[in-house]
Amino acid sequence: MEYNFREIESKWISFWKANGSYNVSENSPGEKYYVLDMFPYPSGAGLHVGHPLGYIASDVIARYKKLLGYNVLHPMGYDSFGLPAEQYAIQTGQHPAVTTNKNIERYRDQLDQLGFCYDWEREVRTSSPEYYKWTQWIFKQLFDCYYDKESKQAERISKLIEQFELTGNANVKAETEFDKTFSASDWKGFDNAKKETILQEYRLAYLAESWVNWCPELGTVLANDEVVNGKSERGGHPVLQKKMRQWSMRIKAYSERLLQGLNEIDWTDSLKEQQRNWIGKSVGCSVSFSLDNHDKKIEVFTTRPDTIYGVSFMVLAPEHPYVKEITTQNNTSAVKSYQESASKKSERDRQSDVKSISGVNTGAFAIHPLSGEKIEIWIADYVLASYGTGAVMAVPCGDQRDYDFAKHFGIAIKNIFKDIEIEEGAHTEKTGTLKGSDFLNNLTVSEGIKKAITVLEERGIGKGKTNYRLRDAVFSRQRYWGEPFPVYYENDIPKTVDDAQLPIELPKVDSYLPTKDGEPPLARADKSAWNHFEGDRMEFNTMPGWAGSSWYFLRYMDPKNLNEFVSKERSDYWGQVDLYIGGAEHATGHLLYARFWTKFLFDQGYISFDEPFKKLINQGMILGKSSFVYRLPDTNTFISKNKIEGQNVQAIHVDISLVENNHLNIDGFKNWRKEYRNATFIYEDDGAYICGDEVEKMSKSKYNVQTPDELIQKYGADTLRLYEMFLGPIEQSKPWDTKGISGVHNFLRKCWRLYCGPDGSSILQFQQEPKKASLKTLHKTIKKVREDLDRFSLNTCVSSFMIAVNEFTEQKCNDLEVMQQFLILLAPYAPHFCEELWMKIGKEEGTLFTAKYPVFDQSHLVEDSFDYPISFNGKMRFKANFSLSLSRDELQSQVEALELTKKWLDGKTPKKVIVVPGKIVNIVV
RNA sequence: GCGGAUGUGGUGAAAUUGGUAGACACGCUAGACUUAGGAUCUAGUGCCGUGAGGUGUGUGGGUUCGACUCCCUCCAUCCGCACCA
Incomplete structure (x- = not known):
């Protein structure tokens, strides 16, 4: 009997459900491990193949940890408040809760089909009153x-x-x-x-x-x-x-x-950078400038107080509250109209128009707090009211914008950098030493900053200050x-x-x-x-x-608690999320807010950790691959891709379900749309119609959306799980391509045949003495898979499984002990498949995930000889087998004695021979 | 402009501390078998070359016996931020 995935998968899905196989308890033995997915917003469109990528990865890790003996919390829920349901409600009058529940059902169906080991007893929905009661409480x-x-x-x-x-x-x-x-x-x-x-x-x-x-x-x-x-x-x-x-x-x-x-926390650098950027810390100093003929003082923020003697003017944001009072009479109208035009400019215009320089002189003067010089005060929209104090001291010699502004309006530029030319532009690097700066002379930038702050503070003119961009x-x-x-x-x-x-x-x-x-x-x-x-x-x-999503990971720990959002006991038990998998698009939203609330709840003693997510992996986006047919203009004739050269053709998106490995299903295409019923085709020489393709975002209008449902129908969930992992590193974005899926499916079939004969019963036997080669294959695989899973290299594990199955097949391995252990290795990826075989080889039904994970034994990998690559000047030329017990010198002389070595030496004497036992021999000529 | 990431066959990709580049798949070529299949099996497949051989991990340089891997330069692509004082 062939591998019947449909029967097997539906059987195990209901088995797990009926037996509550994945319900988690705090009382179970084993160290805790918390694996979390970013819960989805249940949209009307359901899941496409991109969504489960992260879920599959987390499921593999959850099952792996379970097999290692951890007590694993792996929950799922729904971020179910949101705009689409409301907009649908506005159009139809249907209560958003109704739409939302319907969508959730569909999501649940799709998730169930993929065989995830979620503990659904712990499901949360942000829109349920039992849940948002606690959002309100927080x-x-x-x-x-x-x-x-x-x-x-x-x-x-x-x-x-x-x-x-x-x-x-x-x-x-x-x-x-x-x-x-x-x-x-x-x-x-x-x-x-x-x-x-x-x-x-x-x-x-x-x-x-x-x-x-x-x-x-x-x-x-x-x-x-x-x-x-x-x-x-x-x-x-x-x-x-x-x-x-x-x-x-x-x-x-x-x-x-x-x-x-x-x-x-263990997040990617890019994500941490994004948050750092968003928080936008800058360390510097506030300096207050008194005004000429005014009581008021204007405070500025600067990160370069060392350049204070280079100040030659001051710029206020057009919205600065003092502008009106300080502007002198004859500048009033110019200032007013500038303010007006600045306020009309949208944020967007202001951002896109970075190059043009504009500003107006107010006619007022500030007094330099150290030199006592009079300084012009300008307004310009490159200074933002919302950042710092909405005012800057302009140092044209050290800041490019100030420099450009000064040049544009003919304001004097004072150079305070020793031996540095500023004819071409400002000296913006933090290098060099100062001149013309009184007590700061000859100091470097960092010394100058320190000294300037000290002196400004002493004289009560300024104060060291840190600014954050975060609003x-x-x-x-x-x-x-x-x-x-x-x-x-x-x-x-x-x-x-x-x-x-x-x-x-x-x-x-x-x-x-x-x-x-x-x-x-x-x-x-x-x-x-x-x-x-x-x-x-x-x-x-x-x-x-983001309210509900800022703390949902805590509710999973104690979802039914009527008296607390989470009990201290439970949150102490589960602690931080050990592994969080989700998209990078939440970098400055959800991931920041969740950290904020966690810190707050920690401060108030409700939980004992102040970072929610210890490790975070961003799964890459899966893009769609669109397929195209090429039509001759104004005809109903379509030309196969390799025949279009020189022809003027019109590329038309074709539904990807009608295309397999770029081959168009002609009948399907004719039935797809009425207008194509009588289409004619110009085929390749072999009679096939080949479609073109392009990588685009998945979207309905491009007919390139691949739902998991179709693929599960065709190949089964285990194949889809393996395939999505096999596609490449989890963090990488990649186009979805169904091309390779048959390879993974064939792997499972091949694997099945190792366990089952044509009648569907096990062909494995207990062996007194397992074959050495099979043990080697097994232990090599145990080592590799464990190492790879521990560093979340999920794609390379699949390769190892394939290699192992290829080798077992070649070895005609029918050893019960060996094959049973292999099944455990494969189980996190293909749980239905493995549970079925586990039962077939005589184990109790449904006990696979309570099995003990195989332990790697080095002794099965010990070899007594090695195929040494022999290289000349670093280039591998041939291989030669030598005993690993040879000493360095013995190995060297044996290599030198080889015919092939003599051939490659071509009469020359080696200058040097590098021998790395067990690795390589390199002969330098 | 700033910050981050990534560049390896026709394609997805491997190569964990520098040590056989291209594992594993897809695709392709040829063949076997067969109540023709999206099945299975065998052989081949980086590029150039009939061949010996040469060459090859974005570019150019460097360190090293040896570099996809380390250092410097430049280029390209993607993502994020963007007049932040």
């Missing part, structure tokens, strides 16, 4: 905390209030933008509204008027990472800047810890299908509801659109629609997509 904790810069962690807001009551806010070292001071008695005199307004300046989850990315098309605000090139990440709609009262997360407070934490994250969305906030308003003061009232469930609404007044959809719900209503009104916004 929000409450964030609301109730501030970031203490002294203890460098989140603390309860009650502690802050205590300090306010004792000494006011003068001595408080907390993360805030609030710059006014008040005394204890001031505080006590404030009314509740005023107190809350101030507290909002400190809370980690806070309400504030802030500039937000507003997308009118989607009718909602977006986080910075959801905006790509000035357009929305989803849908590509234009995004504007708008000031709105919004919930935000004070992630900025964690900048430094988020940065430092990267050093402790606080906007946390409200004007949408329906998201977590409601556990917040109500009383006299416009936001208050959180009691824990006992959680979850605040999504109320029913008559429509999922905003109200006429532009309020979010939740404003449509009347009082009775809410399961809990308090105060004057509930919060109408909902949370963003």
Whole structure:
């Protein structure tokens, strides 16, 4: 009986389900291991072959670790709040929950077919009230905390209030933008509204008027990472800047810890770099410049305080608050019109137009804090209001933009670098020594920076300072299908509801659109629609997509806990995610937010680790391979690919299901579309029609979407699993190509024949003495597969399996002991296949994954001779077999005595002979 | 512009501390077998050359007995960030 994958796979899938084979318990023996996939958003389209790549990899690792005796947590769930379901709801009136559940069912079906060992008892869905109850609870904790810069962690807001009551806010070292001071008695005199307004300046989850990315098309605000090139990440709609009262997360407070934490985790350099870049730390110094004829001082931020004597002008952002007051009369109109045109320029224009230099002189002067010189103050849009202080001290000799600006407007450039020419451009490298800089003369850059900060601090002119580019994250969305906030308003003061009232469930609404007044959809719900209503009104916004995904990995540990988001006991047991697999597109979104929440929960003592994901692998994207047929213009005649030369043809996408190894299925093609029914073809010489191909992103319109379903139908899940792993290194992006899948399928069939005869029963026998060659093959494979899996080189394992099967076949190996061990090696990749054979060779049904992983034994690999490559000047010329017991000298003389050696020496005497026992002999001529 | 990654046959790719470049597959060529199959088996397959042999890991250089691997230069592709003071 041939390998009947359909029967086998459906049998084992139901067996595992019925027996709860993959349910995980905290009480099982073995060290814990937590393997996690990024949970999917269940879209209507279902999975294509690219999605499971990461899931298969994590499943292989999970099963491998299980076999090694680890207690493996390998859960799956759904990030089920999101825009598509809501937009579908707007169009059809169907509740998003209905669509979402339908999609989840389809996902589950597809996932089940692939034979994953998820513990479905632990499934989470971010949109289920049992889950978002705890998302709301975590929000409450964030609301109730501030970031203490002294203890460098989140603390309860009650502690802050205590300090306010004792000494006011003068001595408080907390993360805030609030710059006014008040005394204890001031505080006590404030009314509740005023107190809350101030507290909002400190809370980690806070309400504030802030500039937000507003997308009118989607009718909602977006986080910075959801905006790509000035357009929305989803849908590509234009995004504007708008000031709105919004919930935000004070992630900025964690900048430094988020940065430092990267050093402790095993992620790729590129991903860490992306996060470092996003956090954007720059160390420098703030310097305040007094103004000529004004009381005010302008503060600038610089990373190069050493160049302070090179300052020849100052530039403010057009939006800088002082511009209006300091501008002199005769410059007013120019300044005003510049400000106007700058404000009209969209962010996008400002970004794309980097080269042109523009700016206007305000006519005002600043006083150089050290030299006392008068310095012109300009405004220009290359200075950004949102970064630093919105003002820069311009050092044209050391900064290219300042240099260009000075040249353009004919401002003097002072050179403060010793022996360095700046005729051509600024000296931007951090090299050389200073001149014309008073106490900084002859110092190098790093010495100068240190010295400058010290002196500026001594004289009270400046202060060492670190800036981060990371912005606080906007946390409200004007949408329906998201977590409601556990917040109500009383006299416009936001208050959180009691824990006992959680979850605040999504109320029913008559429509999922905003109200006429532009309020979010939740404003449509009347009082009775809410399961809990308090105060004057509930919060109408909902949370963003990243709320639920910032902590889901914790819920898997304790998914049914009704009293806590996760018990301390459980989170202590499972700890960090040991291996996290998912796409790199979440670099500055999910992966940053999840780290932030983890650190917060750690600060508050709810969990004992402050980095969620110890190791992270980004699986590459699988691209589609489109197929083309070539039509002669205005005809129904199609020319095979190799016959089109010199012809004017029209390339047309053809559905890839009609193409096998670039051969077109002619009948299928004729039936594909009505207009092709009577198509005629010009074939290759061998009578086939060959299609062209191109690598593109998978998309419906290109007819290049490959669903796993079809392939499972055709070859089985085990083949697909092996094939996706065989394709190449997991991190690499690659085009999907079905070409090689038959090779992998044939491998499984060949392997099957090693175990089963034509009647389908086992042909293996117990041998007193296994063949040496077979033992060698087995142990070679054990070694290789273990090493490869331990470094996540999943593709090379498949090759090893193939080599082993080829060798076993050649050896006609029918040794029960050997073949049984091989089955365990292969099991993580082809679980159904191996379980079936495991049973056939006489093991108890379904016990494969409780088996002991084979142990590598070096003694089976010991050889007494070796085929030495003999090379001349590093080039291998021939091989010769020698005993491994030979000494270096013996080996050398035996090699020199060989006929072939003499031939290659061609009469010359070797200058030197390198002998590396067991490796190589190299003769230098 | 800055940062990161990647360049190896017709294709996907191997080569873990420098030691036989191209394992394993796909594809292709030739053959065997057969109630013609998307089956199985055998042989071959980097390039040039009939051959001996030469040559070959993006380019050019270097270190070394020996370099896909280490160092420097340049080029190309992909990804991320981008007037960040």
